[in-house]
Amino acid sequence: xxxxxxxxxxxxxxxxxxxxxxxxxxxxxxxxxxxxxxxxxxxxxxxxxxxxxxxxxxxxxxxxxxxxxxxxxxxxxxxxxxxxxxxxxxxxxxxxxxxxxxxxxxxxxxxxxxxxxxxx
Amino acid sequence: xxxxxxxxxxxxxxxxxxxxxxxxxxxxxxxxxxxxxxxxxxxxxxxxxxxxxxxxxxxxxxxxxxxxxxxxxxxxxxxxxxxxxxxxxxxxxxxxxxxxxxxxxxxxxxxxxxxxxxxxxxxxxxxxxxxxxxxxxxxxxxxxxxxxxxxxxxxxxxxxxxxxxxxxxxxxxxxxxxxxxxxxxxxxxxxxxxxxxxxxxxxxxxxxxxxxx
Numbered sequence: 001x002x003x004x005x006x007x008x009x010x011x012x013x014x015x016x017x018x019x020x021x022x023x024x025x026x027x028x029x030x031x032x033x034x035x036x037x038x039x040x041x042x043x044x045x046x047x048x049x050x051x052x053x054x055x056x057x058x059x060x061x062x063x064x065x066x067x068x069x070x071x072x073x074x075x076x077x078x079x080x081x082x083x084x085x086x087x088x089x090x091x092x093x094x095x096x097x098x099x100x101x102x103x104x105x106x107x108x109x110x111x112x113x114x115x116x117x118x119x120x
Numbered sequence: 121x122x123x124x125x126x127x128x129x130x131x132x133x134x135x136x137x138x139x140x141x142x143x144x145x146x147x148x149x150x151x152x153x154x155x156x157x158x159x160x161x162x163x164x165x166x167x168x169x170x171x172x173x174x175x176x177x178x179x180x181x182x183x184x185x186x187x188x189x190x191x192x193x194x195x196x197x198x199x200x201x202x203x204x205x206x207x208x209x210x211x212x213x214x215x216x217x218x219x220x221x222x223x224x225x226x227x228x229x230x231x232x233x234x235x236x237x238x239x240x241x242x243x244x245x246x247x248x249x250x251x252x253x254x255x256x257x258x259x260x261x262x263x264x265x266x267x268x269x270x271x272x273x274x275x276x277x278x279x280x281x282x283x284x285x286x287x288x289x290x291x292x293x294x295x296x297x298x299x300x301x302x303x304x305x306x307x308x309x310x311x312x313x314x315x316x317x318x319x320x321x322x323x324x325x326x327x328x329x330x331x332x333x
Contacts, residue, residue, distance in 0.1 A: 030209065037202045041195065048191045051182055051332055064333060071328035075321050082205050082317045091135040095147045099154030106162050 028081060036081045043074050140304065146311045150318045153279075157322050160275060161329055164268045175265035176256060184249060184256055185269075185331050186240065193236040194327050200229025201320040208313045211299050211306035219300055219309065223291045226316065230284040237277050241270075269330060276326055279319045286312050 047070050054063035080086040085093055132138055139147075168174050175184060207222035248254055251270050254261035290312045293299055299309050 030206065033202055033205050033209075037198065040198045044191060044194055044198065047328065047332060048187060051187070067328050067332050071325055074324045078201065078317055078321045078324065082201050082320075083314055088139065089133075089135060089137040092137075092139055092144065092147055095144070095151050098151040099158045102155055103158055103162070106158075110166070 028084075028087070032081060036077050040074055040077060043070055046070060047074075140307055142307055142311055143314070146314050150314060153318065154322075157275070157325075160272050161325065164272055164329065167264050167268060171262050171264065174262055175254070176259050176261045179256055179259065179261070181331065181333070184244070184247075184261075184265075186243070187331055189236060189240065190327060190331050193233050194323060196229050196232050196236070197320050197323050200226045200233070201317055203229060204313045204316045208306065208310050211294070211309040214300045214302045214306075216294065216297060216300040219294050220291065223287060223294060223309075227284055227287050227291065230280050230287065230316075233280055234277065234284070237273065237280075244269075272326055272330055276319070276322055279322070283312075283316050283319050286315060 047067060050063055050066050050070070054060070054066070079096065083096075085096055136144055173179075175181060203222045203225040207219050207226060210218035210222055248256055249261065249266050249269070251266055253263055254266040290299070290308055293308065299306050
């Protein structure tokens, strides 16, 4: 993207690296990374324990909901903090979320397919 | 973004902020790669839902797949994500030594993950889980179990392998001091980082859908 000097919306800048480990508008600290790492490790341990705890047929739905919830939570932590999406502008977040939109669309199609026999 | 003497410069954009062109392009690549994984996982889900028994009558997925070993591989990948983010942070601070160390740690994490996957494939194939036909302790297993397992985890494994090779190239550049000159020279390290975190993110989903559910 070439800068247009006459455009008020674009200001040519060179981003500076700070090197002081402090939080600026677009830089998380190392403490944040280690906190996320600890949370991810803890959630992985919980994930492994879930199929052991909810191993009966009657609590199968609880197991599924818990595991999917944990996986989505972990994926969001990686995307937001390690991939810096938390500090990005909405347009970049929309690009990143495109597969999620596809997933929602696909689930809607599958639900429609499941209920199709009910419609005369 | 424009390149000047090999160092990227960036403009502040109304829609993308300070994101470089390379970063936007990497995100677009990641999104389309996400479509590929999404399609594979959706196909896996549909095949599993319509199957009479998965993987076989009276046999659970956890009976066949080694959850503890894979959980360890998941932990290794999470660790490598942390080392990657620290490599980007070090490159941003123009600290060449730390960047090299963290990149090496990330490459080691990826190599360990690939080693575990190769070991897992060997054990499973010896136990009778094939790509097209599978048996488990003399009992016939749904043929799609092996197919979907190897396709999804294999596709992810190829991404890990690509990531390790990509990281080796970035490491070579870092050793030459290309990415630790200050300013936006760290940008290529950030881009490989995005790809590596994506590989980690996808594995989190694959681990849940293929191994735990």
